[in-house]
Amino acid sequence: MCGIVGYTGDQQAAPILLDGLARLEYRGYDSAGLAVRNGDALAEVVKATGKLYHLADKTDQGHSLPGTCGIGHTRWATHGDPSVVNAHPHVSGNCTGSGSGKVESDVVGVHNGIIENFTELKEKLLRHGYAFYSDTDTEVVVKLVDYYYKKYKIGPVDAITRTMVRVRGSYALALMFRDYPGEIFAARKDSPLIIGTSESASYLASDVPAILKYTRQVYYIDNLQVARVAPGSVKFYDLNGDEVSLPLTEITWDAAAAEKGGFEHFMLKEIHEQPQAVRDTLNSLIHDGQIDLSATGLTEETLQALRQIDIVACGSAWHVGMASQYVIEDLAQIPVRVELASEFRYRSIPLYENTLVIVISQSGETADSLAALRVAKERGAMTLAVVNVVGSTIAREADHVLYTLAGPEIAVATTKAYSAQLAAMDALATQMALVKGTVSREQYGHLLEELAAIPDKIKRILEDKERLQWFSSKIANAHDIFFIGRGLDYAISLEGSLKMKEISYIHSEAYAAGELKHGTISLIEKNTLVIGVLTQSQLFEKTISNMAECKSRGAYLMGVTTNGNFTVEDSVNFTVYIPKTDEHFVSSLAIVPLQLLGYYTSVNRGLDVDKPRNLAKSVTVE
Numbered sequence: 308m309c310g311i312v313g314y315t316g317d318q319q320a321a322p323i324l325l326d327g328l329a330r331l332e333y334r335g336y337d338s339a340g341l342a343v344r345n346g347d348a349l350a351e352v353v354k355a356t357g358k359l360y361h362l363a364d365k366t367d368q369g370h371s372l373p374g375t376c377g378i379g380h381t382r383w384a385t386h387g388d389p390s391v392v393n394a395h396p397h398v399s400g401n402c403t404g405s406g407s408g409k410v411e412s413d414v415v416g417v418h419n420g421i422i423e424n425f426t427e428l429k430e431k432l433l434r435h436g437y438a439f440y441s442d443t444d445t446e447v448v449v450k451l452v453d454y455y456y457k458k459y460k461i462g463p464v465d466a467i468t469r470t471m472v473r474v475r476g477s478y479a480l481a482l483m484f485r486d487y488p489g490e491i492f493a494a495r496k497d498s499p500l501i502i503g504t505s506e507s508a509s510y511l512a513s514d515v516p517a518i519l520k521y522t523r524q525v526y527y528i529d530n531l532q533v534a535r536v537a538p539g540s541v542k543f544y545d546l547n548g549d550e551v552s553l554p555l556t557e558i559t560w561d562a563a564a565a566e567k568g569g570f571e572h573f574m575l576k577e578i579h580e581q582p583q584a585v586r587d588t589l590n591s592l593i594h595d596g597q598i599d600l601s602a603t604g605l606t607e608e609t610l611q612a613l614r615q616i617d618i619v620a621c622g623s624a625w626h627v628g629m630a631s632q633y634v635i636e637d638l639a640q641i642p643v644r645v646e647l648a649s650e651f652r653y654r655s656i657p658l659y660e661n662t663l664v665i666v667i668s669q670s671g672e673t674a675d676s677l678a679a680l681r682v683a684k685e686r687g688a689m690t691l692a693v694v695n696v697v698g699s700t701i702a703r704e705a706d707h708v709l710y711t712l713a714g715p716e717i718a719v720a721t722t723k724a725y726s727a728q729l730a731a732m733d734a735l736a737t738q739m740a741l742v743k744g745t746v747s748r749e750q751y752g753h754l755l756e757e758l759a760a761i762p763d764k765i766k767r768i769l770e771d772k773e774r775l776q777w778f779s780s781k782i783a784n785a786h787d788i789f790f791i792g793r794g795l796d797y798a799i800s801l802e803g804s805l806k807m808k809e810i811s812y813i814h815s816e817a818y819a820a821g822e823l824k825h826g827t828i829s830l831i832e833k834n835t836l837v838i839g840v841l842t843q844s845q846l847f848e849k850t851i852s853n854m855a856e857c858k859s860r861g862a863y864l865m866g867v868t869t870n871g872n873f874t875v876e877d878s879v880n881f882t883v884y885i886p887k888t889d890e891h892f893v894s895s896l897a898i899v900p901l902q903l904l905g906y907y908t909s910v911n912r913g914l915d916v917d918k919p920r921n922l923a924k925s926v927t928v929e
């Protein structure tokens with residue numbers, strides 16, 4: 308959460324920083340701020356609460372803040388309420404009023420992450436005469452850098468490394484020192500940070516889309532490293548202050564991929580990009596009629612020897628895990644356990660030999676998923692990351708990586724990254740089944756054909772989106788919505804329910820249909836909307852019966868089912884049909900109408916679809 312940017316070069320910094328922050332707003336949007344300096348002059352700070360446009364208005368789109376070197380921040384509050392005084396940048400000295408104005412201090416900085424021992428450090432600094440104006444952990448870290456800088460009369464790099472040794476927690480930090488005009492100093496541990504360069508400028512950002520317009524040449528600064536960033540040149544140092552060299556990587560993402568491209572919202576654009584995201588992901592894995600996992604480094608022998616799979620993830624990625632559980636167990640007959648990363652990391656789950664821990668993550672930076680990965684590695688398990696963002700921490704730390712090719716996803720509510728993850732996991736399950744001998748060559752060929760057909764089938768569902776738009780206008784005032792299903796349909800219900808609640812703010816829950824009568828059915832009242840997912844032929848009748856039980860208590864029913872199951876209409880008020888596919892792969896199709904339903908309901912309620920309240924796309928804190 309939180310996004311940071313930095314720029315130093317020959318252009319005016321503030322408009323570039325604001326532009327970068329706009330592309331990071333998905334990471335947090337309760338307040339924002341900039342610090343810009345013009346040559347040797349003192350830096351000037353401007354902060355504003357609320358969405359980024361308030362800061363843009365306050366600075367005349369950046370034009371009232373002259374200078375060619377600066378840093379910026381968009382905040383998702385962790386320590387201290389979302390007020391101007393808690394907004395970043397923070398300074399090492401005193402600060403009056405709102406904190407905007409010329410910076411008399413020696414150090415000014417922005418931070419993404421959480422400093423866990425900030426109370427203890429604050430007490431230490433208080434004893435040394437520092438006073439604090441905000442409730443943030445960031446102010447503490449900026450002041451600690453200042454303390455070492457002055458106490459030992461050392462340069463910025465050494466002051467920062469001393470600070471890094473002293474703090475516990477996670478951080479991506481960007482700091483400007485009064486004595487070093489035109490330079491930005493950055494440090495990183497467990498929070499994302501990339502540094503881009505061009506001939507005459509350098510850029511720093513929490514995520515690629517923020518700088519894609521300006522450069523494609525980036526460095527992925529490693530954990531516990533410091534960067535000294537000057538126009539067009541960057542130097543890196545380790546914790547000892549020794550210079551280290553890092554490879555320059557070229558980003559291949561298309562800059563247009565991070566723009567709305569004529570759609571009203573990123574979410575709708577990304578829903579429409581799902582056929583491409585799934586196709587690209589499958590094409591990267593299927594070569595010459597075979598699934599080829601060589602890029603991941605997983606060998607046939609490794610798959611052959613697998614006795615247990617643990618899937619660990621958060622949010623929608625966890626829902627992908629829930630779906631994959633059914634698919635892997637049914638196709639490849641390998642036992643699968645699915646854990647929330649935030650739970651897994653604090654449990655002592657025994658991990659035996661030949662267990663594969665799969666961490667699924669779009670961003671590759673989710674704090675709990677990263678911690679879970681590290682726990683799995685410490686316990687000796689083999690790890691596979693299914694990740695979208697190339698070079699992200701989870702991708703770098705896992706033993707094996709399978710990249711999904713969804714491209715940049717901007718809307719907070721995930722759609723195309725989720726679908727790309729499903730496709731990747733379905734392909735993995737299919738290959739495991741072949742290697743384990745639980746499907747014949749012929750069945751394998753059929754499964755591959757079915758996988759390859761998914762993108763076009765998603766397209767067909769999207770062509771009928773107006774029906775869902777119409778239906779969503781009828782349900783936009785609902786108070787509660789229940790999603791029910793059995794087996795794979797339950798996993799789909801979980802994601803459908805999340806899509807609905809996170810952007811429409813309508814209370815919704817997903818239940819395994821068989822569980823309804825163990826409590827939840829008492830919540831059903833006249834006109835409560837119950838959405839049944841009915842794609843698994845063996846479970847169809849059972850879920851229909853559960854829906855009928857709801858109907859007889861007054862519920863209004865919607866069903867999502869496969870083309871041909873027309874009897875559904877005898878029991879259900881509104882039906883959505885999806886194209887037929889192998890039932891193992893149905894999640895990729897059944898989720899699409901539910902994404903659209905969530906999207907249109909949010910639009911009908913006049914909400915900020917791409918940036919729902921209190922949420923952030925990349926959750927880099929516990």
Ligand code: G6P
Nearest residue numbers: 621622623624668669670673721
């Ligand atoms: C946040 C996002 C979700 C995402 C989850 C896990 O909650 O809003 O869309 O599923 O984090 O993120 P990851 O990047 O690890 O997939």
